[in-house]
Amino acid sequence: MRIACLGWGSLIWKSGVLPVEGEWHKDGPPVPIEFSRISDGGELATAICINADPVPALWAWLTVDDLATACELLKAREAIPAQRSDGIGSLIVTDRPAGALAKWAHDRHIDAVIWTALPPCCDKIESRTPSLEAALAYLDSLTGETREHAKDYICRVPAQIDTTYRRAIVESLGWTD
Template identity: 40%
Template structure:
């Protein structure tokens, strides 16, 4: 079974022990993501959401022969619960927030695809999406140490992940891609 993992954030530059068997390819399917989750280290991280703009994802082959092992590998890397790992297999309906995943999978000969499916979270509330002004105010209010981690996350995000919030972070905070 050929299993692909989609990514748009830190998985790309910091896969840690994620069992991948290839480099990250830049021609993944379109995903609806934005910097809308307060995460560890007070970073504002990219997550999927219905109202977000579509950007191209990246992807890599998993070094796993079955879907359960691939899901568990991504779950461990993300430090989350299994229900926060999205997955799709041939024959399934197109998942929310991923444009034409079935067509992309057929074209790339993927039998299954996995991704991180954490919800937006802001001010301690799941599903709470900050406005761009709230996101900028939050990032500007961080102490130096936290701000450095938040800035690094934004600046290391692959350049093809061009979201409206990222454009504002670049313009107002000077957080240009590394």
């Protein structure tokens, strides 16, 4: 089984235990992504955000051929607790793909696709998306190493993850690579 992983954040430059084979490809499917998850490290991380405009995700082949193992390795890389069942998304493609993601995978001879499916998070409340104003105020309030880490994150996310919040962050804070 050929398994691919979708990515749009730090997974691209820091795959950790996830066995990525080769480079990340830029022709991924459109996914509604936004800088909408205040993470433990203080950065405003990318997450699937249902109301966001879709942007092309990146994708990479994995060197494992077992979907359960691939999902466990992605959970380990993302530090998702074992008891949390909603942190990883997956799709197995058949000979008759249905939907845009299945067709995209089928066209690339991908048998299964996995991705991190953590929701937005604001004020330590999962599934709460910060408003654009709140996101900018949050980032602007950061100081020291936390601010540098948050800026580094924004700058390292691939340019094709061109979102409304990112454009506002660049305009307001000047955070560009």
